[in-house]
Structure formats: structure tokens, C-alpha cells
Amino acid sequence: MFTIGTAPQNFVIVNAEMLEHTMRLAGQTPEQAAANAPGFLMGFRIIGCVYVVGNALGLLALTGRKWVFWVALAVNLTQAAGVFAIPPEVFRASVDFYGFAGVLPSIITDGGALLLALLLIAFLIRFRAPWTRRVS
Numbered sequence: 001m002f003t004i005g006t007a008p009q010n011f012v013i014v015n016a017e018m019l020e021h022t023m024r025l026a027g028q029t030p031e032q033a034a035a036n037a038p039g040f041l042m043g044f045r046i047i048g049c050v051y052v053v054g055n056a057l058g059l060l061a062l063t064g065r066k067w068v069f070w071v072a073l074a075v076n077l078t079q080a081a082g083v084f085a086i087p088p089e090v091f092r093a094s095v096d097f098y099g100f101a102g103v104l105p106s107i108i109t110d111g112g113a114l115l116l117a118l119l120l121i122a123f124l125i126r127f128r129a130p131w132t133r134r135v136s
Contacts, residue, residue, distance in 0.1 A: 002055040002079070002116075005109040010048030013094060013102050016041050022093040051079055055109075061131075069130030073120050080114035082106065 016037050023033035023040075054075035060068045086106070094102030124130060 002058070002076075002109050002112060003052055005105040005112075006048060006051045006055055006079075009105040009109065010045055010052065013098060013105060014041070014044055014048075014090075018093050018097050019044075021096060022087075022089045025089040025092055026087060051075065051109075055079075064131045066130050069120065069124075073117060073124075076113040076117035076120065080110055080117050082110040083114065086110075 019037040019041055020030070020033040023036055024030060028036065054071065057068065058072045058075070061072060091103050091106070094106070096102075120130075123132070
């Protein structure tokens with residue numbers, strides 16, 4: 001689900017025009033925004049691709065391998081931080097361009113990542129090991 005939510009955010013919703021609007025909302029001149037948006041977009045998309053791959057690796061959770069647990073926890077903790085790290089102008093620009101649908105992928109991926117990270121941490125604390133089940 002997070003992979004599916006991250007991909008449209010990365011390749012559809014956040015584009016050069018939307019980023020220029022975001023940068024103007026943040027106080028840049030139209031010229032500055034036009035100059036800064038392409039480089040920022042490339043960096044944003046590279047990071048987004050890392051999250052697409054990281055979230056897809058979460059599908060390996062069914063294997064029970066410990067490294068998958070730690071990758072899933074790291075990906076979800078850092079993706080959940082997006083709620084706090086992303087400037088409010090990005091959300092405003094998303095709503096300006098796409099309405100509520102523009103922020104929906106971010107709400108699902110970042111909010112869901114926070115819930116999943118908390119769940120993984122709770123199980124880690126409770127069972128003192130990744131992917132552990134209670135034995136009778």
C-alpha cells in the first residue's frame with residue numbers, strides 16, 4: 001500500500017509546476033522558484049524512488065528475516081518523519097493544484113508509516129526480537 005501511495009506522490013503530484021508554486025508560497029520570487037524547482041524535483045524523485053524500493057522490500061516481511069524488519073522499521077520511521085519535515089507550503093500547493101486528492105497519498109504513506117513504525121517498535125519491545133511470536 002505504501003509503495004502504491006509513494007509512487008503517485010513522487011511522479012504525478014509533485015512536478016515542476018507544483019514545486020514552483022510551493023517555492024513562491026514559501027517566499028521565493030517567480031524567477032528563483034523557476035531556477036530552483038528542477039534541481040529540487042530531481043532530488044525529491046531520487047529520494048522518492050528510494051522509498052518506493054524500501055516500501056516494496058516490506059513485502060519480504062513474510063519471510064521473517066531480521067534484516068527485513070530493520071529495513072521496514074527504518075523506512076517507516078523516516079517516511080513518518082515526512083509529516084513534520086515537509087513544509088506546510090507543499091501541502092498547500094498540493095491542495096491548490098489537486099484538491100484533497102493531492103495530499104491523500106502523503107497522508108496515507110506518512111501517517112500509515114507512523115502507525116506501522118509504532119507497531120513494529122511495540123512488538124520489538126514486547127517480544128524483545130524482530131518478527132517474534134509468543135510460544136506456549
